[in-house]
Amino acid sequence: MRAFSELYEELDTTTSTNLKVAAMVRYFNTAAPADAAWAAYILSGRRLKRFIGPSLLRRWLVEVSELPEWLVDESYSTVGDLAETVALLMEDSLADATVVPDLPLATWIDDRLLPLREVDEQQQRAAIIEWWRTLPYRECFLLNKLLTGELRVGVSELLVTRALAEVLKLERNDVSRRIMGEWRPSAEFWEGLRSSEASTSDPSAPYPFFLASPLEADPATLGPTADWLAEWKWDGIRSELIRREGHCFIWSRGEDLVTERFPEVAEAAAKLPDGVVLDGELVAWRDGTIQPFADLQQRIGRKKLSPAILNSVPVRFLAYDLLEQDHVDIRALPLRERRARLEALIGAAPDVLGMSAAIAASTWEELAALRSESRSRAVEGLMLKALDSPYGTGRQRGSWWKWKIDPYSFDGVMLYAQPGHGRRSNLYTDYTFGVWSNGELVPVAKAYSGLSNVEIADLDRWIRSHTTEKFGPVRQVEQTQVFELAYEGIAASSRHKSGIALRFPRIMRRRTDKPASEADKLSDLQAVLEAHRGQLRQESDPTT
Amino acid sequence: MISDPEPLVVVTANGLYCPPGDFHIDPWQPVQTAVITHGHGDHLRHGSTRYILARPGAGIARQRLGGDRDLAPVDYGTRVQLGTTTVSLHPAGHILGSAQVRIEHEGRVWVVSGDYKRQPDPTCALFEPVECDVFISEATFALPIYRWSDTPHVVEEIHRWWMANRERGIASALFCYALGKAQRVLAELRAFTDEPVYVHGAVDSLTGVYRRAGISMLPTLPVGTEKKTDFRGALILAPPSAAGTPWMRRFGDHATGFCSGWMRVRGDRRRRGYDRGFVISDHADWPALIETCRASRAKKILLTHGYSDALTRYLNERGVRASALQTSYGVED
Numbered sequence: 001m002r003a004f005s006e007l008y009e010e011l012d013t014t015t016s017t018n019l020k021v022a023a024m025v026r027y028f029n030t031a032a033p034a035d036a037a038w039a040a041y042i043l044s045g046r047r048l049k050r051f052i053g054p055s056l057l058r059r060w061l062v063e064v065s066e067l068p069e070w071l072v073d074e075s076y077s078t079v080g081d082l083a084e085t086v087a088l089l090m091e092d093s094l095a096d097a098t099v100v101p102d103l104p105l106a107t108w109i110d111d112r113l114l115p116l117r118e119v120d121e122q123q124q125r126a127a128i129i130e131w132w133r134t135l136p137y138r139e140c141f142l143l144n145k146l147l148t149g150e151l152r153v154g155v156s157e158l159l160v161t162r163a164l165a166e167v168l169k170l171e172r173n174d175v176s177r178r179i180m181g182e183w184r185p186s187a188e189f190w191e192g193l194r195s196s197e198a199s200t201s202d203p204s205a206p207y208p209f210f211l212a213s214p215l216e217a218d219p220a221t222l223g224p225t226a227d228w229l230a231e232w233k234w235d236g237i238r239s240e241l242i243r244r245e246g247h248c249f250i251w252s253r254g255e256d257l258v259t260e261r262f263p264e265v266a267e268a269a270a271k272l273p274d275g276v277v278l279d280g281e282l283v284a285w286r287d288g289t290i291q292p293f294a295d296l297q298q299r300i301g302r303k304k305l306s307p308a309i310l311n312s313v314p315v316r317f318l319a320y321d322l323l324e325q326d327h328v329d330i331r332a333l334p335l336r337e338r339r340a341r342l343e344a345l346i347g348a349a350p351d352v353l354g355m356s357a358a359i360a361a362s363t364w365e366e367l368a369a370l371r372s373e374s375r376s377r378a379v380e381g382l383m384l385k386a387l388d389s390p391y392g393t394g395r396q397r398g399s400w401w402k403w404k405i406d407p408y409s410f411d412g413v414m415l416y417a418q419p420g421h422g423r424r425s426n427l428y429t430d431y432t433f434g435v436w437s438n439g440e441l442v443p444v445a446k447a448y449s450g451l452s453n454v455e456i457a458d459l460d461r462w463i464r465s466h467t468t469e470k471f472g473p474v475r476q477v478e479q480t481q482v483f484e485l486a487y488e489g490i491a492a493s494s495r496h497k498s499g500i501a502l503r504f505p506r507i508m509r510r511r512t513d514k515p516a517s518e519a520d521k522l523s524d525l526q527a528v529l530e531a532h533r534g535q536l537r538q539e540s541d542p543t544t
Numbered sequence: 545m546i547s548d549p550e551p552l553v554v555v556t557a558n559g560l561y562c563p564p565g566d567f568h569i570d571p572w573q574p575v576q577t578a579v580i581t582h583g584h585g586d587h588l589r590h591g592s593t594r595y596i597l598a599r600p601g602a603g604i605a606r607q608r609l610g611g612d613r614d615l616a617p618v619d620y621g622t623r624v625q626l627g628t629t630t631v632s633l634h635p636a637g638h639i640l641g642s643a644q645v646r647i648e649h650e651g652r653v654w655v656v657s658g659d660y661k662r663q664p665d666p667t668c669a670l671f672e673p674v675e676c677d678v679f680i681s682e683a684t685f686a687l688p689i690y691r692w693s694d695t696p697h698v699v700e701e702i703h704r705w706w707m708a709n710r711e712r713g714i715a716s717a718l719f720c721y722a723l724g725k726a727q728r729v730l731a732e733l734r735a736f737t738d739e740p741v742y743v744h745g746a747v748d749s750l751t752g753v754y755r756r757a758g759i760s761m762l763p764t765l766p767v768g769t770e771k772k773t774d775f776r777g778a779l780i781l782a783p784p785s786a787a788g789t790p791w792m793r794r795f796g797d798h799a800t801g802f803c804s805g806w807m808r809v810r811g812d813r814r815r816r817g818y819d820r821g822f823v824i825s826d827h828a829d830w831p832a833l834i835e836t837c838r839a840s841r842a843k844k845i846l847l848t849h850g851y852s853d854a855l856t857r858y859l860n861e862r863g864v865r866a867s868a869l870q871t872s873y874g875v876e877d
Contacts (some may be wrong), residue, residue, distance in 0.1 A: 012810070013820050014799075067688055068861060074854050075689045080811050088689040088808070425811030453815070 002102040003027065004039055005138040011154055020155055024163035033194075034106035037185035040193075043153050043160045044179055048109070050149030051116050052124060054082050057147065064129050065089045077418075077473035080425020083144030090132045090140060100134045106185075113146060157208070158394045168194055176393055181205040182257065203244040206251040207277060207323050207331065210392045212383060212400035219364045219403060222384065229335060229387055230359040230367055232379040233402055234318055235293045235489075236283035237300070241317055241353075243269050243276045244327070250282075250317075258282075261299055264310070265317045268352035272345065275327030279391070280319040281356065290378050293503070294491045318356040319346055320383075323391055331391035338391070374405045380488070381405045407486035408528060410520040411511060413441050414481040417463045418474045420448060428463045428475065429456055431507075433485060437498070437522035444498045444525065445485055450507030459510070482511040482519050490529045500525055552629070552647050552654040553680060553846075555869060560656065560680075564649050565629035567596070569656050579631065581658025582642035583608055583723060596624065598633045600669070601641020603753040604723065620669065636660035637671030638826050639724030640754060646674050654678045655840065661825065662832040663695055666731040667724070667759050671836075679842035680869065684827040684850035685805050686858075691829045692805070698824050699732040705801060705820055710777035715798035719818065722746040722783040724826050725803055727754045729781065730761035742767050742775065744782035744791075767794070787818070805829070837864065 010023040024043065028036050042048075058076070062069045067089070079085045103112075116124050131143055145151035157176070164179070165172045175193075181204055183189055222228060238253040248269040250259045259266050262282060284291035284299070295313045302309060322342040323331050330338060339358075346355050359382070361367045371382050381404035389399035412433030420429035430448040434441035451459065462481070469476040486508050493501035500522075553560050559571035567577040574591030581587055583604035588595075590609060597605055599617040606615065618624055620643065623632045628650075633643035638659040645656040655676040662671050692698075702718065709716040720726045726747045733741070740763040743751060748766045755761065767773075767780060775795045784802065786792060802818040805825025813821035828836060833855060837845050845866040847855050852868040859866035 012814075015817070015819065065688075068858070071688060071854060071858060074851075075687050078687055078851075079689055079809050084810055085689065091691070421811070425815075426806075426809055427811075427815065 001105050001108045001139050001142065003031065004035070004105045005142045007039070008142060008153060009138055017159055020159055021163045021166070024155070024160065025166050028163060028167040032104055032106070033187035033190040034110075034185070035104050037187065037190040037193075038105050038109055040160065040164060040179060040190070041183075041185040042151055043155055044157050045152070047149050047151065048113070048146060051113055051147045052128065054148055056121070056125075057082060057086065057128075057144065060125055060129060061086050061089060064132065073472065078426050080419055080421040083141050083148060083150065086132060086144050087137050087141035091137050100136075106187075108143075109146070109185075156394070161393075164193070173393060176208045177205060180208060181251075203247060204242060204249040204251075204257065206240045206242060206249070207279075207329075207391075208393045209238060209240070209253055209279070210321075210400060211395040212385075212402040213395055213397045215384065215401040215403040219367065219384065219401075222401070225362060225364055225367065227387055229339065229383075229385045230361060231320065231356045231383045231385070232359065232374070232377065233381045233383050233404065234281040234283050234290060234356065235378065235380050236281040236290070236296060236318075239280060239282045239317065240323075241265070241269055241278040241280060241319075242324075243272045243274060246274065252282075258300070261302075261305065262315055262317075263305070264352050265315065268317075272353075273326075275324060276322070276345065277324035278317070278319045278342070278353075279321040279323055280317050282315055282317055284313050285316040286314055292378065292489065292491060294489075294501075316351075317353050319353060320356050321391060334388045334390065335385055336387040339387075371403060371405060407488055408490070409484055409486045409508060410435065410525060411482050411514060411518070412445060412485050413479050413516045413519045414477055414483060415441060415443055415479065416474050416476055417459075427456060428460045431483075433483060433505075434479075435498075435520045435522050435525060441479055441516075441519075442498045442522060444496070444500060444522070445487065445502050445505035447483075447485055447505045447507050450486075451510070455510065480516050482514040482516055484508040484511055490525065492529060498522055498525075500529055549652065552649055552652065552678070553656060562626075562629060562647055565626040565631060565647060567626050567631075568592075569645055570658070577626065579626075579633075579645050580605065580643075581636065581645060581656065582638050584639070584659070584721075587658065596626075596631075596633075598635075598641045598643040600757060601639075601643070603757055604639075604641055604750070607749060607753050620672075634672045634674050635669035637662060637665060637668060640668045640727070640757060640759065642668060644672075644674060646676065652677050654680065655842075656680045657682055657836075659684070659827055660836070661828050662836065663692060665695070665728055665826075667727045667754060667761075673836065673839040675839075675841045677842060678844045678846065679837060679840040680846045680848060681833065681837060681840075681855075682827065682849060683833065683847040683852040683855045685825065685829055686833050686847070686851040686855035688830045690805060690808055690825075691831055692808075692823060692825055695728075695732055695824060696735060698822050699729065700736060702729065702801065702803075702822055703733060703736040705799070705822075706779045709799045712799075713776050713797075715775040715778050715780060715795040716801065717780045717782060717787075717792065717795060717798045718801045718803065718822075719782055719784045719787055720803040720824075721826075723750050725824065726781050726783075727751055727759060727761060728826070729803060729824070730764065731759060733762050734760065738762065739779075740765050742773075742778055742780040744780070744786055746783050747781050834858075837866075 007023055007027040011020050014020060027039060031039060062072050065072060076082060076085045132140055135143060161172050161176045165175045178193055181202055240251045242249040248266040249257060250262055250265060252258045284295040298309060299313050319342055322338045325341060346353055359370060374381050384401040384403055386399040412435050414431050415434045416432040417428040418430045419425055420427060432443050433445045434443045463475060463477055466478040467475040468478055485505050487502040487505040489503035491501050553562050558568055558573040558575050560569040567579050568575045569579045570581055570587040571578050572589060577594045578592040580595055580597040583601055588605060588608060594614045594616060595605060596616045599619050602615055602617040618633060620633055620635055623630050630648040632646045634646055636642040636644045636658050638661055642658060644658060647654045653676040655674050657680060659682050660671050664670055706716045720729055743764045744767060751764055800818045801820040801822055802816060803822045803824045805827055806812045807821025808823045845859055845864060846869045848869050856866045856868050
């Protein structure tokens, strides 16, 4: 694991993508096949399910560090990362003389970590504490990250693909196809990647998603409208629908196989010809209209889907694109051609599968006008895709754009602050904001993004010197600072004291010009909620 | 409850003040008599009438305050009568000329530590434990996650990093505080090389002060105004304020590093955006703070800036009377 921990350190301490790729190439070229397979698995963002929960690790840390519990917690909240806190606090117990022999990464995972699942808590505790006591800082940190299933490495899948392509002497597209989906890391897998024959791959293997970039420029800079496909930006789950070898597979963008969550889509897909892969969006749909994303979440959130849920949250798959037809990868064809084939294919399919329709408009002004209706249509804006574009990999700028609508906003007062995690640890970056209700500020949103580093540092100082009370890591602050917050959607919620839940709230700016008394009222937000509901009702009412 | 006798040091609007001695320690407003623990900006401020400070720090004070100030340098350990108190300065090991202030009055002794560290540092005298009744200690890094490796070990890492960057044909820009940290790194690097190092103007002038005080360091070259210098493979020392400014452009392709105790935590390393963090601090780490509070044999500990709450509670739980003292010293590490 030492070599991998050194690789991790190298990746963690440089921002240069070339150096990152070079470090990975060096590692893959020298690692044993099983280690290389595990490294590829971890680096490409796949995660081992957690072995031990953080609360157990924390408890054991308190027990072995001989520090008071509150001091361990204070340290944790400063570091913002449990794995690192353990490594930092346990470093002291490392006698300089103990040099532990290094074990390969694959041995650590296959022979030490995976068997942890089979033993009882006492045995887990004994093993882990022993490791803590003997591993040097970096390896201890890495071990804890593996234990908690939180190991994230600062490389994009694209960079890993670049490194693997270089090591395996394969095309990048080929590499990303081979490492997509689910696989078990092993020496055999690595050798299989290495063997140059086309992989007789798993029928469920998806293609990497092509992602759009936010459009910041005036759309007129994109050239003639006729060169572009405009679609609504649906508020659902971006998915890939695969029909191969008589089976159907649905992958979500998070690279989870979600087929079982959407049985009606899988059933409808069974009518498609074999050897077809569609890119599209899973959306909640009722009476001819998309439903709020919150509805869809009920489908994802459940282990077992009851008939009641299937009934109350019907879904559709709106197809964007056709990536494979007759078992042939057609991603290199222009979008114009892929869409034509898609339409021919979907036209014959049941209603659960539909097209994400092209929006007819002949000028950018017309599109802009339609975009301004996004909110009442319960979509997030428009997608613009160049009709001559191939289906790329990841986020490559230039041919696919998302042209989102401006968010809702309100002015809230800062109520609480707590330190962030990772890069933001040791700094107050997570804030709770409230609005007025009966002369009191009620919390309505938590936000931790939107400010620059300078603003964060400034606010951090303010928070530390204007704390009125501390609850563990959380500080209650003087209720004087007003912020403009943006959010994407609003829903009624019985779980929140305020009765509302905001979707993706974030900070737009600090309103130093506004006193707290001029912040928004809860009734203002309730009015937005009412209007939002009203629009949805209107849209779905066939009589209007 | 037995009430404490009159305190020898109190916090006033101007800073720490000793009533029976009628002097301030590191005042943050101009006062009549200022006893100075060391020359960092948040401890040595303009405008006071008279400055009492440790003799090795006089050069720094002159450089920072301008020449015409009334400086009264005293040797470490020399007793000076101020009001009805006897005051002496003792090495704090923080930077050149840094001092703890020992105040004796009617049989009672208070010590104000200023900023201090316990690690050896070739650029200043080693911290001297001073026994007292009340010890006012800094608490900048008072959490058990903060502990320092031996400096030569870290400086070796810096040297390796420099050499690796040279191999890549790029410059190494190492950010560290212009007063103290920069000179300490320059002195410690002598164990690994005798090559000259480029320094930013702010580092250059203070390094001159250190050289005049007889401190051995690597030879330094000021980063000149002419743009022709080829910095490939060179090491450049600059204050953190230079990071990301147009001044950096002259170095072409370069890697950046930062020397600070804060670099101990990964989140801090990543947030500050330097390529590398090197954990070198001029402050005491957790074990050193605990050990120093113990060695002072003080019946009461008062803690200033940093994680003073945590150390206060920890000491109290171990039967040592401690409380936090609000000051406006920053954390220049």
